[in-house]
Amino acid sequence: MTNNYDPTIVIKRDSNEVKAGAKLFLYNTIDGNNMDSFHFHGDMSSYPLSSLIFIPKDHKSETIFRGRFESGDFQQQVIVPEEVVNNLLQSIFRIKKIFNTVFVLVGIATFLILALIITLSVRLRKNEIYTMFTIGSSKGKVVEIIVFELIILIGSSAMVASVLYLMTGLFVDDFIHNFII
Numbered sequence: 001m002t003n004n005y006d007p008t009i010v011i012k013r014d015s016n017e018v019k020a021g022a023k024l025f026l027y028n029t030i031d032g033n034n035m036d037s038f039h040f041h042g043d044m045s046s047y048p049l050s051s052l053i054f055i056p057k058d059h060k061s062e063t064i065f066r067g068r069f070e071s072g073d074f075q076q077q078v079i080v081p082e083e084v085v086n087n088l089l090q091s092i093f094r095i096k097k098i099f100n101t102v103f104v105l106v107g108i109a110t111f112l113i114l115a116l117i118i119t120l121s122v123r124l125r126k127n128e129i130y131t132m133f134t135i136g137s138s139k140g141k142v143v144e145i146i147v148f149e150l151i152i153l154i155g156s157s158a159m160v161a162s163v164l165y166l167m168t169g170l171f172v173d174d175f176i177h178n179f180i181i
Contacts, residue, residue, distance in 0.1 A: 052076075118150065 012019040056062035069078040122129070132142050 122146065 009020050009023045011021045129142055
């Protein structure tokens with residue numbers, strides 16, 4: 001193997017760190033062909049065992065291996081990635097189901113509040129509606145006026161909600177980064 005050094009790989013170098021550019025080749029796999037290019041700094045015997053990948057040849061070998069770890073013979077923890085990912089996905093879908101339920105309940109509550117507002121508004125304007133009938137308005141015209149007022153109310157509410165949604169959408173990434181992650 002030839003050791004070709006390209007000076008354009010290093011972007012910045014100081015006493016504490018070296019920053020490399022995108023030209024730096026990164027290995028995606030470690031196999032017999034590139035094993036000699038990896039090296040460790042320090043005493044190899046002082047490095048702790050941080051992880052182990054066990055690929056059993058059959059179900060019996062897997063069961064025996066897991067039994068030894070779960071019996072307490074070893075102090076390390078066995079993690080089966082498939083089970084961990086499945087548990088994580090179940091939690092995510094459970095949370096999604098809760099959010100969907102809350103969304104539906106909030107929608108129903110909003111609809112009921114809107115119906116209550118309309119009913120109370122018509123009751124409060126009872127004398128005004130009576131005056132419209134007295135001066136000769138038809139029932140259709142009174143309903144048309146009330147429906148038009150509701151359309152204006154709902155339309156302006158939707159516009160305000162849209163503006164607030166767009167404003168919060170600009171800051172949602174920062175909010176998640178600063179307060180959730």
